[in-house]
Amino acid sequence: MSKRIVCLRHGQTLWNVEKRFQGHSDIPLDETGLAQAARAASLLASLRPTMIVSSDLQRANDTALALGRLIGLDVTVDKDFRERGGGQWEGLTRDEIATRWPEEYAAWEAPDGEPVTDVATRVSAAMRRWAAKLDDEGLLVVASHGAALRLGICEILGLPEELWPALGGLGNCSWSVLQEGRKGWRLLEHNAGTLPEPVSSDDKPEA
Template sequence: MSRRVVCLRHGQTLWNVEKRFQGHSDIPLDETGVAQAARAASLLAALRPSMIVSSDLQRAFDTASALARVTGLSVSVDKDLRERGGGEWEGLTREQISTGWPREFADWEAPGGETVADVADRVSSAIRRWADRLDTDGLLVVASHGAALRLGIAKLMNLPQEIWPALGGLGNCSWSVLEEGRKGWRLMEHNAGTLPEPVHSDDSPEVTQE
């Protein structure tokens, strides 16, 4: 048996629906998001997770807490699992961003925000840190955010940065599964848990299906 990590994106928020950049803004789940978290919890509980860790932002923590209630596990919190910081873009819609910062929008680099490389480093390091606490056959559930998880997964798999956009975005309360092999982490499932649907997140437009 190998150690596994389930990377679970949080449920829907009002800002997701409005296509606003959330970043580090602490936006709660909406009614749909609460229902999504409950559904995901009922499915992921069947995997018998060993440990749950969450971003410190409410939307991720409440998603993790739904699984904790079903499994009886507690939720550990790690600030390094936060979403990519959006700087001056937080709270703005994609339309507002593309109009106000056309050059930065094309590169998806927010003024005052985090770079993709920095996010990939902090999220992948956090996942490794918690996975190292697992037994050989343990399962860790990481509740985090769309861009943060995609970038962290890409880094964990040692993919060259120029091909990170080839890894698509995660829908609300969808998840990806990583398994530790002899040559490192490998992706077993990606964006699982729902039928294909548009992805609304803080991630780059080129990796989401608008």
């Protein structure tokens, strides 16, 4: 075995249900999200994680804490695992965004928002930084956000930006698994944990 990273998206929030762009807004898990976090924790516990790190936003941190409490591991917070900043879009629904900013919506580039390349760089760098602290057979769980994780995964796999749309989004409390090999990181699983269903996320609509 070698080092692995489980990329766990947070549980459902009210803004997910309402299809609002959350970004850096600190929105809590709703009742369904808390149940999702408990279920994910019960499944991921069997992998015997050795380290848990989360975004500083409570929806991700509370998802991580559900696992940490179950297996007796502390959760470390790293703001580099935050969601993509949404600028003027935060708190707005997709319909509102499409109406007010049709061109920006088509490109999925929020006014005053964070560029996707910046998100990919900071999240993948944080993944590498924390993975470097693992023992050779360690398993890191990163509790983060839909767009942040997908972009970070694309970057750590070395995919060129034009191929990033080929990787679909992550559902609430679903996860992807990365494994370090001799030639870098590879994707073992993607969007695991539930049967495929529509994804409500700050990620691109097609993701």
